[in-house]
Amino acid sequence: MALQSIEVPDSIKQIAMPKQAETLIDDAIRRIESFMLSGQAVIENFVRCDFQLFGQALSWIQQNHLLTGSRFIELGSGFGVATMLAAMSGMESVGVEIEPRLVEQSENLADDLHIDAQFYCGSFVPRNVEDLAELATEVQNVDTQEGDVYHEIGLEMDDFDLFFAFPWPGEHTFFEAIFDARAANAALLLTYRGRDGMNLVRKI
Numbered sequence: 001m002a003l004q005s006i007e008v009p010d011s012i013k014q015i016a017m018p019k020q021a022e023t024l025i026d027d028a029i030r031r032i033e034s035f036m037l038s039g040q041a042v043i044e045n046f047v048r049c050d051f052q053l054f055g056q057a058l059s060w061i062q063q064n065h066l067l068t069g070s071r072f073i074e075l076g077s078g079f080g081v082a083t084m085l086a087a088m089s090g091m092e093s094v095g096v097e098i099e100p101r102l103v104e105q106s107e108n109l110a111d112d113l114h115i116d117a118q119f120y121c122g123s124f125v126p127r128n129v130e131d132l133a134e135l136a137t138e139v140q141n142v143d144t145q146e147g148d149v150y151h152e153i154g155l156e157m158d159d160f161d162l163f164f165a166f167p168w169p170g171e172h173t174f175f176e177a178i179f180d181a182r183a184a185n186a187a188l189l190l191t192y193r194g195r196d197g198m199n200l201v202r203k204i
């Protein structure tokens with residue numbers, strides 16, 4: 001198998017977001033700021049992506065009919081905002097996050113805004129991937145020790161059509177490797193790359 005790169009144009013930044021999405025993003029950013037200042041132990045692996053740019057990239061993917069189906073999964077969902085934006089756009093949407101406090105925050109936000117997204121506390125890293133131990137040496141900000149949550153979700157990685165992740169710098173190849181190992185043919189992986197924006201690949 002291989003990954004085919006799909007260029008995401010800079011013009012996605014002109015795509016207007018629905019009012020409901022703007023409301024979610026504003027509310028989430030306020031909650032994240034107060035969560036960070038709450039005095040509880042810092043969750044070092046959590047940094048949020050550019051939610052607006054994610055929403056614009058998702059709209060662009062949908063407008064260009066690049067999806068093979070409507071199942072979305074966020075690998076390491078943090079506050080769950082991308083998962084909720086995908087749910088609001090009509091996708092069957094799942095967030096997987098290993099930190100229980102972040103899962104709780106995501107569920108509270110989804111409940112308060114009546115957004116139909118599902119969150120699971122545990123690891124997105126699938127078991128029994130060939131060379132996983134070697135791949136794991138390449139990442140410092142992904143927990144590769146815990147068992148995965150796919151059985152609890154009731155879906156396997158190859159049931160999802162669009163994956164989203166915000167890897168730490170230098171760690172995107174790990175996400176691509178597990179995606180390539182387990183996703184269905186023609187599934188898409190969107191990653192946020194900080195200053196380099198959004199990166200999109202299709203498994204072929």
Ligand SMILES: C[S@@+](CC[C@H](N)C(=O)[O-])C[C@H]1O[C@@H](n2cnc3c(N)ncnc32)[C@H](O)[C@@H]1O
Nearest residue numbers: 046047048049076078097098123124142143166
């Ligand atoms: C850089 S943050 C991105 C959060 C969110 N996706 C966003 O873009 O705002 C990465 C998240 O992955 C979570 N994480 C790390 N290893 C994980 C694992 N094996 N399974 C699930 N979540 C994991 C961290 O706790 C952290 O919240």
